[in-house]
Amino acid sequence: MIGFDGLQEILFTIKQNKLRTLLTAFGVFWGILMLILLLGAGTGMQNGVESQWGGDPDDAIFFVPGTTSVPYKGLSVGRQIELTQSDMQTIKQQVAGIRYISSENQLGSFRQAGSIITYKDKSTNVAVFGISDDFFNIKPHIEFPFGRQTNPYDTDESRKITVLGTRVAERLFPKEFDPVGEQVNVNGITLKIVGIFWDKGWEGRLSERLYMPLSAYQKIYGSGETVNLIVARITSDYDPAEKEKEVLELLQRRHNIAPDDRRAIHSWNVAEQTGETRAIFTGIDMFIWFVGLGTLMAGIVGVSNIMIITVKDRTQEIGVRKALGATPVSIVGTLMVESIMITAIAGYTGLVLGVAILELVAYLLNALNLSFAFFKNPEVNFQVAITALLLLIGVGAVAGLYPSLKAARIMPVEAMRAE
Amino acid sequence: MIELKAIHKSYSTGQQQVHVLKGVDMFVAEGELVSIMGSSGSGKSTLLNIIGILDHYDSGHYRLAGTPINGLTERKAAYLRNRMIGFIFQAFNLLPFKNAMENVALPLYYMKVGRKERNRRAMEYLEMLNLTDRWNHMPNELSGGQKQRVAIARALVTQPKVILADEPTGALDSVTSQEIVEVLKNIHDLGNTIIVVTHEHEIAEQTQRQIILHDGLISSNEVDADILPIRA
Ligand SMILES: Nc1ncnc2c1ncn2[C@@H]1O[C@H](COP(=O)(O)OP(=O)(O)O)[C@@H](O)[C@H]1O
Ligand SMILES: [Mg+2]
Numbered sequence: 200m201i202g203f204d205g206l207q208e209i210l211f212t213i214k215q216n217k218l219r220t221l222l223t224a225f226g227v228f229w230g231i232l233m234l235i236l237l238l239g240a241g242t243g244m245q246n247g248v249e250s251q252w253g254g255d256p257d258d259a260i261f262f263v264p265g266t267t268s269v270p271y272k273g274l275s276v277g278r279q280i281e282l283t284q285s286d287m288q289t290i291k292q293q294v295a296g297i298r299y300i301s302s303e304n305q306l307g308s309f310r311q312a313g314s315i316i317t318y319k320d321k322s323t324n325v326a327v328f329g330i331s332d333d334f335f336n337i338k339p340h341i342e343f344p345f346g347r348q349t350n351p352y353d354t355d356e357s358r359k360i361t362v363l364g365t366r367v368a369e370r371l372f373p374k375e376f377d378p379v380g381e382q383v384n385v386n387g388i389t390l391k392i393v394g395i396f397w398d399k400g401w402e403g404r405l406s407e408r409l410y411m412p413l414s415a416y417q418k419i420y421g422s423g424e425t426v427n428l429i430v431a432r433i434t435s436d437y438d439p440a441e442k443e444k445e446v447l448e449l450l451q452r453r454h455n456i457a458p459d460d461r462r463a464i465h466s467w468n469v470a471e472q473t474g475e476t477r478a479i480f481t482g483i484d485m486f487i488w489f490v491g492l493g494t495l496m497a498g499i500v501g502v503s504n505i506m507i508i509t510v511k512d513r514t515q516e517i518g519v520r521k522a523l524g525a526t527p528v529s530i531v532g533t534l535m536v537e538s539i540m541i542t543a544i545a546g547y548t549g550l551v552l553g554v555a556i557l558e559l560v561a562y563l564l565n566a567l568n569l570s571f572a573f574f575k576n577p578e579v580n581f582q583v584a585i586t587a588l589l590l591l592i593g594v595g596a597v598a599g600l601y602p603s604l605k606a607a608r609i610m611p612v613e614a615m616r617a618e
Numbered sequence: 619m620i621e622l623k624a625i626h627k628s629y630s631t632g633q634q635q636v637h638v639l640k641g642v643d644m645f646v647a648e649g650e651l652v653s654i655m656g657s658s659g660s661g662k663s664t665l666l667n668i669i670g671i672l673d674h675y676d677s678g679h680y681r682l683a684g685t686p687i688n689g690l691t692e693r694k695a696a697y698l699r700n701r702m703i704g705f706i707f708q709a710f711n712l713l714p715f716k717n718a719m720e721n722v723a724l725p726l727y728y729m730k731v732g733r734k735e736r737n738r739r740a741m742e743y744l745e746m747l748n749l750t751d752r753w754n755h756m757p758n759e760l761s762g763g764q765k766q767r768v769a770i771a772r773a774l775v776t777q778p779k780v781i782l783a784d785e786p787t788g789a790l791d792s793v794t795s796q797e798i799v800e801v802l803k804n805i806h807d808l809g810n811t812i813i814v815v816t817h818e819h820e821i822a823e824q825t826q827r828q829i830i831l832h833d834g835l836i837s838s839n840e841v842d843a844d845i846l847p848i849r850a
């Protein structure tokens with residue numbers, strides 16, 4: 200319908216009507232640019248929230264001992280509660296629906312990287328944990344760039360092996376190096392590496408750990424009966440919140456804790472936390488959609504207006520062209536292609552610039568080592584961006600279609616008379 | 619070539635209805651050079667626009683080269699405007715953002731002639747109208763007479779059978795006007811049918827026949843007996 204010659208004719212017209220072209224182009228460019236930046240900022244916020252989030256499965260429940268705060272059965276407050284391996288065994292036996300259960304036993308003070316790990320001439324801090332076999336089943340999101348997780352044989356034979364977090368491995372080994380099979384020294388004990396893991400939880404801080412089989416841990420350090428944390432996953436036919444309550448009550452009975460004592464044992468379930476996180480995500484999502492659709496609407500109204508004005512502006516020209524033998528098809532086609540070309544090029548420019556700005560921001564955040572709790576890795580969902588662009592182009596074309604059809608259909612004198 | 623029978627045309631402006639053409643009968647044979655005269659507002663432009671298929675008429679019959687111009691599709695109308703008719707407007711109606719050559723070449727674009735050939739032919743007609751050295755001037759860089767000559771070149775470039783000129787000298791001084799008339803006479807000598815709307819007697823007198831439009835009707839129609847068709 201248009202062909203190369205038609206395209207040249209269109210390009211020529213565009214070149215001769217710079218201001219109008221620029222106005223249309225700028226409207227589209229700006230709309231898309233703002234949309235991209237907005238989407239990017241939104242994802243940045245989402246990524247920020249997500250990075251704060253452990254990534255534990257929805258059916259996990261956690262128990263951490265504390266100190267009593269309510270007097271009970273003649274026992275005074277301020278008593279330190281110690282959860283033990285036998286608590287774990289009891290839960291496993293008495294509570295229905297426990298799929299996996301494991302403890303975390305940490306050497307030294309809880310949640311501090313208190314041990315020194317050495318490989319050849321390099322050493323760094325690490326938090327040493329003894330774990331039972333179910334541990335990696337409870338945290339299925341943990342990835343293994345190298346090697347494997349612990350297995351029942353390691354536990355049975357109390358092997359002196361370890362699974363090391365990537366954050367620790369990075370400080371000991373060169374990049375891309377596969378350390379599986381290497382020997383490391385931890386507080387004077389030699390351990391063989393069988394795997395390297397990556398746990399995105401706590402912004403990757405959970406990867407600053409070293410895990411070893413609980414049996415070996417107990418043998419080496421002579422402790423391990425008391426545990427720092429009990430974590431379990433329950434089968435899908437039970438409600439995590441109810442199971443959390445049931446286990447908590449069991450533990451309270453076993454340790455003579457008042458049922459209303461909130462500080463003696465801290466417990467939580469992921470499903471509840473996930474619900475809260477989801478609510479934040481939904482909030483951010485709704486905000487993005489609200490502002491995004493607003494921006495898009497403004498863009499659409501702008502483009503439509505300019506298209507209508509453009510056609511009105513050119514009615515006289517259309518009259519002359521018709522008098523010289525232009526068919527309505529060629530007139531409408533030319534106007535449409537012109538509009539689509541301008542909006543597409545402008546929109547694409549906005550898209551590219553928007554993405555470039557986001558990349559730059561992400562790059563700067565990384566390069567300057569800035570990390571904000573609620574903003575991380577701004578990026579844009581390309582499909583959404585392209586859809587928005589196509590929508591803008593399409594609506595621009597449709598908005599121009601009606602007036603151009605009208606202008607193309609009226610008789611030449613009438614068109615030429617138009618002001 | 620052109621046959622009009624009982625053509626009626628009225629404009630409605632708001633509540634009022636102006637009956638401009640009240641049953642015009644008119645015949646122009648192939649190769650004629652005729653003028654349409656009449657006072658201002660008598661409907662000369664209206665009539666010429668209808669002949670040029672630039673406007674609708676309310677009732678009557680119009681045949682152009684044997685083709686009934688009634689309920690034409692837009693496509694067919696465009697085709698006839700492009701191939702059959704060259705229209706010269708009083709206000710020139712050049713596209714302001716195209717230079718002289720591009721303006722002249724435009725009808726050829728709608729005839730689907732390639733760009734090179736378009737420009738070659740446009741230059742040919744500009745040469746014929748002594749505008750070769752102005753080919754790349756924009757309309758606002760040309761004098762009235764030059765603009766009108768560009769418009770004439772544009773009307774001629776598709777070699778249409780019929781040339782329609784609506785007061786082609788209306789905006790020009792007498793010397794330039796005479797030049798334009800000479801050009802039209804030259805084109806007529808090439809065998810074209812030409813209708814010139816004018817209110818200037820000096821110009822009308824140089825045509826073969828004068829049609830006078832008065833009160834919506836043709837009041838004087840001095841037809842050369844030789845060129846009248848035999849009507850049943
Ligand atoms: N578009 C229009 N709307 C309303 N009235 C019109 C229109 N065009 C022309 N007229 C009227 O029709 C009459 C004839 O106009 P026109 O054909 O331009 O006359 P001429 O060319 O002989 O001066 C005039 O009275 C004019 O006002
Ligand atoms: Mg007139």
